[in-house]
Amino acid sequence: xxxxxxxxxxxxxxDILADFASGRxxxxxxxxxxxxxxxxLVVRTAVSLAAAGERLMIVAQTNEQVDDLTCNLSAKxxxxxxxxxxxxxxxxxxxxxxxxxxxxxxxxxxxLVSCEITIxxxxxxxxxxxxxxxxxxxxxxxxxxxxxxLALAARFERALFVGDxxxxxxxxxxxNDRWRGLTWDPMQSAVAGLLRSNPxxxxxxxxxxxxxxxxxxxxxxxxxxPYTGFRTGTGPGDRELSFDTRAFGRTPxxxxxxxxxxxxxxxxxxxxxxxxRTDAEAVAxxxxxxxxxxxxxxxxxxxxxxxxxTPDRIAVGAAHRDQVAALRTALADLxxxxxxxxxxxxxxxxxVTVVLHPLSGRRDATAFHLEAGRLCVLTSRHxxxxxxxxxxxxxxLLDTHPSAEPxxxxxxxxxxxxxxxxxxxxxxxxxxxxxx
Amino acid sequence: MTAxxxxxxxxxxxxxxxxxxxxxxxxxxxxxxLVFVPLAMAGEASAPLAAMIGTQPDKPTLLLVPQxxxxxxxxxxxxxxxxxxxxxxxxxxxxxxxxxxxxVFLDAPQLLVPNAAGVGFVKLxxxxxxxxxxxxxxxxxxxxxxxxxxxxxxxERSEFAGSSALLAMTSxxxxxxxxxxxxxxxxxxxxxxxxxxxxxxxxxxxxxxxAEDPLIWPPxxxxxxxxFDNEILAPAIRAWTxxxxxxxxxxxxxxxxxxxxxxxxxxxxxxxxxAIDVLRRLPAADSVDTRWTTDRRDFSRYHQYVTDGGLxxxxxxxxxxxxxxxxxxxxxxxxYDATRALExxxxxxxxxxxxxxxxxxxxxxxxxxxxxxxxxxAVTRPLIVVSTTDPAHLAISTKVQAPTRSxxxxxxxxxxxxxxxxxxxxxxxxxxxxxxxxxxxxxxEMDEHITYTSAYPESFRKVELPPPDQTPWTHGxxxxxYTPTNDDAQEVWE
Numbered sequence: 001x002x003x004x005x006x007x008x009x010x011x012x013x014x015d016i017l018a019d020f021a022s023g024r025x026x027x028x029x030x031x032x033x034x035x036x037x038x039x040x041l042v043v044r045t046a047v048s049l050a051a052a053g054e055r056l057m058i059v060a061q062t063n064e065q066v067d068d069l070t071c072n073l074s075a076k077x078x079x080x081x082x083x084x085x086x087x088x089x090x091x092x093x094x095x096x097x098x099x100x101x102x103x104x105x106x107x108x109x110x111x112l113v114s115c116e117i118t119i120x121x122x123x124x125x126x127x128x129x130x131x132x133x134x135x136x137x138x139x140x141x142x143x144x145x146x147x148x149x150l151a152l153a154a155r156f157e158r159a160l161f162v163g164d165x166x167x168x169x170x171x172x173x174x175x176n177d178r179w180r181g182l183t184w185d186p187m188q189s190a191v192a193g194l195l196r197s198n199p200x201x202x203x204x205x206x207x208x209x210x211x212x213x214x215x216x217x218x219x220x221x222x223x224x225x226p227y228t229g230f231r232t233g234t235g236p237g238d239r240e241l242s243f244d245t246r247a248f249g250r251t252p253x254x255x256x257x258x259x260x261x262x263x264x265x266x267x268x269x270x271x272x273x274x275x276x277r278t279d280a281e282a283v284a285x286x287x288x289x290x291x292x293x294x295x296x297x298x299x300x301x302x303x304x305x306x307x308x309x310t311p312d313r314i315a316v317g318a319a320h321r322d323q324v325a326a327l328r329t330a331l332a333d334l335x336x337x338x339x340x341x342x343x344x345x346x347x348x349x350x351x352v353t354v355v356l357h358p359l360s361g362r363r364d365a366t367a368f369h370l371e372a373g374r375l376c377v378l379t380s381r382h383x384x385x386x387x388x389x390x391x392x393x394x395x396x397l398l399d400t401h402p403s404a405e406p407x408x409x410x411x412x413x414x415x416x417x418x419x420x421x422x423x424x425x426x427x428x429x430x431x432x433x434x435x436x
Numbered sequence: 437m438t439a440x441x442x443x444x445x446x447x448x449x450x451x452x453x454x455x456x457x458x459x460x461x462x463x464x465x466x467x468x469x470l471v472f473v474p475l476a477m478a479g480e481a482s483a484p485l486a487a488m489i490g491t492q493p494d495k496p497t498l499l500l501v502p503q504x505x506x507x508x509x510x511x512x513x514x515x516x517x518x519x520x521x522x523x524x525x526x527x528x529x530x531x532x533x534x535x536x537x538x539x540v541f542l543d544a545p546q547l548l549v550p551n552a553a554g555v556g557f558v559k560l561x562x563x564x565x566x567x568x569x570x571x572x573x574x575x576x577x578x579x580x581x582x583x584x585x586x587x588x589x590x591x592e593r594s595e596f597a598g599s600s601a602l603l604a605m606t607s608x609x610x611x612x613x614x615x616x617x618x619x620x621x622x623x624x625x626x627x628x629x630x631x632x633x634x635x636x637x638x639x640x641x642x643x644x645x646x647a648e649d650p651l652i653w654p655p656x657x658x659x660x661x662x663x664f665d666n667e668i669l670a671p672a673i674r675a676w677t678x679x680x681x682x683x684x685x686x687x688x689x690x691x692x693x694x695x696x697x698x699x700x701x702x703x704x705x706x707x708x709x710x711a712i713d714v715l716r717r718l719p720a721a722d723s724v725d726t727r728w729t730t731d732r733r734d735f736s737r738y739h740q741y742v743t744d745g746g747l748x749x750x751x752x753x754x755x756x757x758x759x760x761x762x763x764x765x766x767x768x769x770x771x772y773d774a775t776r777a778l779e780x781x782x783x784x785x786x787x788x789x790x791x792x793x794x795x796x797x798x799x800x801x802x803x804x805x806x807x808x809x810x811x812x813x814a815v816t817r818p819l820i821v822v823s824t825t826d827p828a829h830l831a832i833s834t835k836v837q838a839p840t841r842s843x844x845x846x847x848x849x850x851x852x853x854x855x856x857x858x859x860x861x862x863x864x865x866x867x868x869x870x871x872x873x874x875x876x877x878x879x880x881e882m883d884e885h886i887t888y889t890s891a892y893p894e895s896f897r898k899v900e901l902p903p904p905d906q907t908p909w910t911h912g913x914x915x916x917x918y919t920p921t922n923d924d925a926q927e928v929w930e
Contacts, residue, residue: 026909119860146911147759153897153908173773176595176763184911185756186762197912276439322790325829329853 005208005233016204026209029203030162033230034380035211043072050081050116056135058119061143067094074100083311084112084118086244101331126151145170146193147186166224167346168373181410213239215264217416223424224376226416241384244297253292256434267429270436272392275361278326285378285389287330290354300351300384313351317378319358342377359392365401370418395426437543440786449616452639454631458612460780461718464600464728466546470524473701473710474557476658477504478665482560484513493709500697502676511576514565518583544735547590550625550656551606557658562587567924574925581910588749589738589792598727598772600854625707626653633714668696677748721779755911756904774893778839791829793889796822803879818864818879837892843867
């Protein structure tokens with residue numbers, strides 16, 4: 001039997017909508033692999049509820065996510081319905097929302113009572129009082145911390161929680177083990193806490209990643225979604241990178257570009273060395289590869305449509321902020337290329353990504369650098385190809401630093417394990433390795 | 437480990453003594469700290485064996501449990517410890533001031549233990565004693581549960597960044613000096629102090645090496661040296677247990693035990709006071725006093741709560757309490773990190789090296805610049821340009837502050853990277869009074885040497901959480917309230 005991604009995705013989406021709208025459950029959780037149409041689901045659910053005359057609230061994590069969602073919703077909303085965008089004080093009216101006729105922007109929830117849909121960041125929702133919405137949609141719920149959900153949970157009766165379990169866990173500047181093992185541990189993600197307190201809630205999984213190319217299915221699924229897996233919406237050969245110009249001479253950079261164009265993956269391996277975090281050679285290599293993609297006139301084909309890979313279709317990712325700063329400086333002539341940390345690349349999509357491996361040049365592998373979510377975000381933002389730059393010896397580093405995190409009583413073991421995920425990804429990248 | 441501390445460690449190795457990573461003292465030191473060196477019986481994390489405790493270097497009190505497996509003796513130990521601790525707590529609550537409509541004691545207890553494991557022991561001891569009942573089955577002296585609550589209070593307070601209520605001496609020293617040894621070796625107080633303050637004519641590494649001999653420097657507890665356990669402690673405990681009550685044999689056995697344990701505790705006791713002297717030599721940073729006031733306020737509140745007959749601290753935080761505590765912990769951590777850097781150039785160096793702060797010279801000042809403000813009136817927004825050789829990895833529109841000019845915020849307008857220098861243009865606001873022309877001194881002058889940092893203390897709005905009895909379904913619903921029962925007394929001490 002052949003797998004029809006569109007039909008399969010549609011079946012799951014219909015199930016989710018029916019489950020949520022039935023009102024049988026206080027909450028419904030939707031797990032979504034990278035690029036599986038999470039926003040589409042949120043918009044569709046919101047529109048169908050609003051069109052049925054229901055009032056709902058939407059929670060997203062960052063202002064950017066909220067504005068993205070507002071734009072998408074605004075385009076799909078039937079005439080006569082209005083979206084209320086609740087902003088923080090001093091935030092003003094976001095530029096791209098200013099011209100939308102069915103969007104009201106205000107700092108006070110009281111001024112938006114007439115709106116069918118009210119949307120704001122989780123941080124803003126925490127300050128709204130008294131009003132209760134019968135329905136809520138929480139987007140990127142795995143990025144939200146459990147204590148944030150606690151602050152706004154009184155605002156809704158039922159909620160749909162949508163998010164990607166493979167991405168980075170929420171973060172705290174505080175290290176404290178005192179709540180380990182408690183089902184309401186405030187440091188865990190909102191969904192983790194929700195499911196531990198309410199283990200009977202239905203959990204759905206979106207089955208198809210529309211973003212990732214077929215070449216990423218096997219490695220991303222086995223490294224980061226080992227028990228649930230996913231399929232890609234496109235098959236082998238549906239996506240292709242080609243270059244307008246031919247390589248000049250034989251350089252490792254062109255070789256890694258060629259590898260990435262044919263296989264969807266490339267790993268530029270620099271000679272082994274222990275370096276500072278802002279490894280100048282690695283930074284230069286990342287910048288060279290990025291620039292080369294643009295210089296060579298890269299064209300991305302998806303199905304029958306082709307388009308050139310412009311600077312805004314390329315992202316450069318790294319683990320630390322100082323690495324990002326160094327990369328930005330190295331790419332100062334290409335301001336449209338997105339350069340950011342894994343945390344900030346979450347939920348974004350590009351044709352090509354160039355990644356500085358979090359373990360490159362390191363002497364140790366800490367929990368931060370081994371975190372599965374970090375590598376998952378970095379290696380699953382692309383529609384076409386992902387090129388990783390790293391120093392030789394990452395495999396050996398992993399072998400000498402097995403994860404040694406303490407195990408706490410009553411705390412669910414988190415899968416995938418970051419160390420294993422790193423091994424899987426490195427094992428895959430080695431097949432696409434080009435020595436610099 | 438930051439680049440600065442790695443560098444400092446390398447310097448320490450080369451120099452053969454500890455290298456300063458702070459110019460000022462960032463912990464409060466009470467005039468009369470209560471120094472507490474506990475020892476536990478091997479194999480049981482919270483079975484007290486002995487302790488040396490006191491507020492004066494020459495007057496330590498030795499407490500011991502001649503048979504640590506005996507439950508009654510443990511409570512006897514807890515009772516005598518409670519006498520000392522409660523006396524000390526009482527001595528801190530003698531004088532009050534009124535601050536923000538609140539009675540705040542002028543003093544607060546400060547408990548100093550040798551190492552992080554000592555803090556863990558205080559926590560466990562507090563947990564083992566705070567639910568004990570003074571009536572019903574297994575009654576204990578009334579001061580025991582009270583001791584448990586104060587120890588718990590101190591150990592919970594110590595989780596807050598910048599609190600000096602309960603300090604591990606190794607961490608307090610490690611905050612100010614980097615040594616040439618590993619973090620694991622730094623957990624040994626004798627070795628750490630050997631690097632920081634070696635005896636005359638001895639290098640740091642040699643002093644640290646000498647500290648590894650358990651005969652000269654017994655472990656600082658709570659765990660004891662295994663050789664001591666086998667060869668001295670075990671026979672002494674056996675002799676005490678085998679002897680009849682009140683027999684001369686038992687008295688002799690007790691004397692032997694006391695001598696042996698004193699020998700184990702005394703060197704660490706001396707080290708603790710030496711460490712206090714070393715730390716006192718550093719001048720205290722400005723905000724140390726502010727943070728100590730927070731400790732004092734917290735102490736005063738808890739003192740009031742205990743006086744009013746409040747229940748002992750819960751075994752576990754409920755959902756709401758946990759969330760509230762996490763927010764408070766985070767707020768104090770941010771505040772502490774930022775103020776520490778503002779007050780200490782060596783701490784600020786960590787921020788400069790990652791590009792979150794920069795130091796440079798003012799090369800251009802447009803002090804009378806006025807722009808239209810939000811309410812239609814013109815407002816003064818001087819522009820300055822700072823030339824720096826620091827990495828300065830900051831995004832446009834980031835807000836920064838100078839340690840020397842709190843109350844004035846700079847917004848980064850432009851960063852111009854030149855081959856040998858980086859020019860950062862800042863728009864200043866605040867701290868210039870309402871006058872049309874900023875008064876002299878309120879705007880940085882030409883050629884002024886200045887530091888700007890993006891990490892500075894900011895006010896933040898408190899999120900309102902639901903009351904515990906309205907904990908939402910997402911977090912398991914309202915918890916059952918705690919009522920003390922006789923079952924609490926049955927709990928095993930382990």
